[in-house]
Amino acid sequence: MLCYINLLGKFGELEDACEIVRSMPMKPSSRIWSSLVTACKVHGSLGIAESLAHHLVRKEPQNAANYTLLSMVYAEAGNWSAVEEARRLMRVHRLRKCYGFSRIS
Numbered sequence: 001m002l003c004y005i006n007l008l009g010k011f012g013e014l015e016d017a018c019e020i021v022r023s024m025p026m027k028p029s030s031r032i033w034s035s036l037v038t039a040c041k042v043h044g045s046l047g048i049a050e051s052l053a054h055h056l057v058r059k060e061p062q063n064a065a066n067y068t069l070l071s072m073v074y075a076e077a078g079n080w081s082a083v084e085e086a087r088r089l090m091r092v093h094r095l096r097k098c099y100g101f102s103r104i105s
Helices: 002-011 014-023 029-040 046-059 064-076 079-090
Strands: none
Touching: 002 014, 002 029, 014 029, 029 046, 029 064, 046 064, 064 079
């Protein structure tokens, strides 16, 4: 299901992706919500992206990636005071981002 939501999001079919998430028989995973937030951000639906990112933060308040995603949505919108607030909340909750890396052999 994640791949389908991700594909719809990449092609800008945000309404279809949201409808599928709403009609899923099981609760959507955080990865599905995160994929949808990213797609909304990329395609300029920042209000929806912000709302979904807040949902993720409420759902998993100890997951630093959710705060980072929310901060990125705020940055895309140029809301720098909200970016700082998201970062402040990460410090208050003592959360740190996990940095990814690639390895080429």
